[in-house]
Amino acid sequence: MSAYLIRAVSILGGDATDLLLHGGVVAAIGADLTATGDTGDTVEIDGTGLVALPGLVDLHTHLREPGREDAETVESGTQAAALGGFTAVHAMANTEPVADTAGVVEQVWRLGREAGYCDVYPIGAVTVGLQGQQLAELGAMADSAARVRVFSDDGKCVSDAVLMRRALEYVKAFDGVIAQHAQEPRLTEGAQMNEGELSGRLGLTGWPAVAEEAIIARDCLLTAHVGSRLHVCHVSTAGSVEIVRDAKRKGWNVTAEACPHHLLLTDDLAQTYDPIYKVNPPLRTAADGAALRAGLADGTIDIVATDHAPHPHEDKDCEWAAAAFGMLGLETALSIVQETMVDPGLLDWEGVADRMSYAPARIGRIADHGRPIEVGAPANVVLYDPAARRTVVASESASLSRNTPYAGMELPGRVVATFLRGTATVLDGKLQ
Ligand SMILES: NC(=O)N[C@@H](CC(=O)O)C(=O)O
Ligand SMILES: [Zn+2]
Numbered sequence: 497m498s499a500y501l502i503r504a505v506s507i508l509g510g511d512a513t514d515l516l517l518h519g520g521v522v523a524a525i526g527a528d529l530t531a532t533g534d535t536g537d538t539v540e541i542d543g544t545g546l547v548a549l550p551g552l553v554d555l556h557t558h559l560r561e562p563g564r565e566d567a568e569t570v571e572s573g574t575q576a577a578a579l580g581g582f583t584a585v586h587a588m589a590n591t592e593p594v595a596d597t598a599g600v601v602e603q604v605w606r607l608g609r610e611a612g613y614c615d616v617y618p619i620g621a622v623t624v625g626l627q628g629q630q631l632a633e634l635g636a637m638a639d640s641a642a643r644v645r646v647f648s649d650d651g652k653c654v655s656d657a658v659l660m661r662r663a664l665e666y667v668k669a670f671d672g673v674i675a676q677h678a679q680e681p682r683l684t685e686g687a688q689m690n691e692g693e694l695s696g697r698l699g700l701t702g703w704p705a706v707a708e709e710a711i712i713a714r715d716c717l718l719t720a721h722v723g724s725r726l727h728v729c730h731v732s733t734a735g736s737v738e739i740v741r742d743a744k745r746k747g748w749n750v751t752a753e754a755c756p757h758h759l760l761l762t763d764d765l766a767q768t769y770d771p772i773y774k775v776n777p778p779l780r781t782a783a784d785g786a787a788l789r790a791g792l793a794d795g796t797i798d799i800v801a802t803d804h805a806p807h808p809h810e811d812k813d814c815e816w817a818a819a820a821f822g823m824l825g826l827e828t829a830l831s832i833v834q835e836t837m838v839d840p841g842l843l844d845w846e847g848v849a850d851r852m853s854y855a856p857a858r859i860g861r862i863a864d865h866g867r868p869i870e871v872g873a874p875a876n877v878v879l880y881d882p883a884a885r886r887t888v889v890a891s892e893s894a895s896l897s898r899n900t901p902y903a904g905m906e907l908p909g910r911v912v913a914t915f916l917r918g919t920a921t922v923l924d925g926k927l928q
């Protein structure tokens with residue numbers, strides 16, 4: 497195993513220092529380090545102008561395996577993750593078969609280990625087959641080799657209040673969390689885009705903000721009532737941010753995520769009728785985006801999660817109403833956070849480390865990720881060049897799918913290297 501000596505790098509925006517990764521851990525930090533003795537073949541990297549961040553952790557990734565290996569596999573998805581600076585991803589349960597048993601979550605966990613690009617933590621389904629009828633074997637998944645702590649029917653809402661209550665009660669035994677896709681089903685039947693003046697003009701069925709906010713409010717109340725832990729997936733409206741802010745003020749155990757696309761893009765893109773912009777929950781208004789960015793800055797929104805949702809071209813290259821919901825996100829997430837949060841001064845690099853590494857690892861209860869870069873910590877590190885600029889090219893993605901809404905856009909920043917336990921998964925911007 498090589499050692500990596502990174503010269504003159506800025507850890508979280510601090511003064512330039514040398515950083516030595518060796519033996520799977522951060523071996524030394526300081527000026528003019530020398531690679532001596534037992535470090536063997538040491539690779540030197542010029543870190544001038546680069547920021548070192550803890551390896552990013554995504555709490556919301558769709559890897560599609562098993563079942564839709566035409567859209568993504570654990571291998572291709574974790575390659576995209578590594579290129580985006582991630583060292584751990586949580587894999588959503590809406591696969592085929594659904595990850596609702598110990599057998600399926602162990603399979604996904606094992607595939608992640610075999611691929612070796614990024615640690616994969618499977619999320620277990622809340623209900624059998626995502627059908628919303630009966631609780632899945634939450635305890636068996638928690639006790640499995642995959643040690644599941646996050647449960648979600650993502651793609652579907654656990655809309656039955658009794659089931660949601662039982663799930664929240666059940667996971668308390670092993671410190672689990674229910675990650676809710678907040679979408680009141682009756683209020684969103686046939687919904688295609690954000691409900692507003694524009695949806696009326698375009699003739700597309702609206703997805704009203706209240707359909708998200710009503711479920712979040714209900715779940716916050718349920719969580720407080722049973723004393724459990726709730727995580728709200730892909731918060732997309734200003735009203736939702738207010739509800740989460742209020743729940744936190746009351747001391748309730750609620751966390752929330754925002755996705756890069758909701759921070760940057762707005763619903764007027766639907767005017768193109770290009771389903772590349774079709775996502776669930778939908779792109780919202782500029783005011784919603786501003787509220788999400790403010791909530792992320794003040795900590796109301798705990799984390800950024802990608803909701804990386806690959807779809808093959810036949811499910812996206814069709815008319816709007818027939819197209820699948822979802823967009824790619826892993827390889828562009830850090831750049832979009834830089835563009836929307838860091839460059840405007842809403843978040844510094846310490847804040848980025850918190851929202852994209854420390855906090856998601858804490859919510860997911862994974863110990864080896866989301867640790868500050870200090871001597872002795874596992875060497876899960878990303879080197880990022882914030883001064884670089886790049887134009888996104890869909891065909892260059894490591895994902896098996898091409899549904900990025902950012903194709904042709906110039907974005908700031910570039911992931912130069914990613915290290916997973918001291919092994920480079922990405923060097924010089926290229927997969928290893
Ligand atoms: N976000 C999406 O638009 N789609 C996700 C499901 C989900 O996250 O709700 C998918 O699995 O494709
Ligand atoms: Zn969802």
Ligand SMILES: [Zn+2]
Nearest residue numbers: 588650651803
């Ligand atoms: Zn999702």
